[in-house]
Amino acid sequence: MKRAGFCENCDDMRPFALKRVPVEEHIRGKTYRFYITKAICLECGNEVSLPGLLDMNTREIDFQYRKEEGIISISEIRKLMKLYHMGKSTLSLALGFGEITVTRYLDGQVPSQAYSKIMYEALSSAAFMREKLKANREAVGESAYKKALKAIHELDDSFTHLPSTLMDVISFIFQNETDITPLMLQKLLYYANGIHDALLGRPLFTSRCEAWIHGPVYRDVYDVFKNFKFNLIDDERSALLLNSKVNLTPEDRNLISNILNSFGMYSGKMLEYMTHQEDPWRKAREGYGPDEYSQVEITEESIKQYFLHIPEYFDMDKVEGMRAYITRMLK
């Protein structure tokens, strides 16, 4: 059954369609173009009033305004609190704001650009948050200070011990791809590293790669995300990846983008299937049954040799070549 709403023009319940429409708003002397959702009567074309739509559009405008002005959103502030195990007044004081500043932001007051910048910085770097916390230790108070510092140490233990280039590659993937599972991430890293090594003569990052049941796995990356199992990686730590500054050359960015636009179009399971057809994983798994646990290393050399061979048949420095390779492997 089609959804219906009350149309004043028809003076009755009518089926409607939802449409995104642009609206102009003037805020502090500046004109903005926002997009809101309207319900349109399918019979007469007039606007149908729907309960909840006004609230939704108010939130949409707030979200779009903040985005345009570089102002942090309420949900991002909440992520900040979760990430560093801080309550609202602790976070406020740790950042050097007044005690109730963050409370006011959570109640809807729009932060300034300068304060947004500080909060975004904290959302992009645990090291920055640690510096701020230390500088404001006295204001924060000893027990809240210790609790927050412990959270930062735990983040350090999970993320920051990864080699910095590997962190950059992971952040780049998170900033350019949605719906990432640990399985998918592992396979994207594997293809990016192997193809980089073959095309440019050096791996993108250095990390031990092992031949597990579900394909090649970088153990240190596995450890960071293992609690997600086969689910999407979507906790507050991904906020840190989404906001961190990425240090990669244009050449490397281009190669990873090509990987995302080819291999990235497939599910983790499909990519796992592909790696099961390829020599590096197969050879490392020799003597092991399909469901047998193994930690055997897939050497960088064996990966490089394999991907060095592919360019004889496929133009792997272009996204078209990668797609042709995938089509061939999935046949």
Ligand SMILES: [Zn+2]
């Ligand atoms: Zn109507």
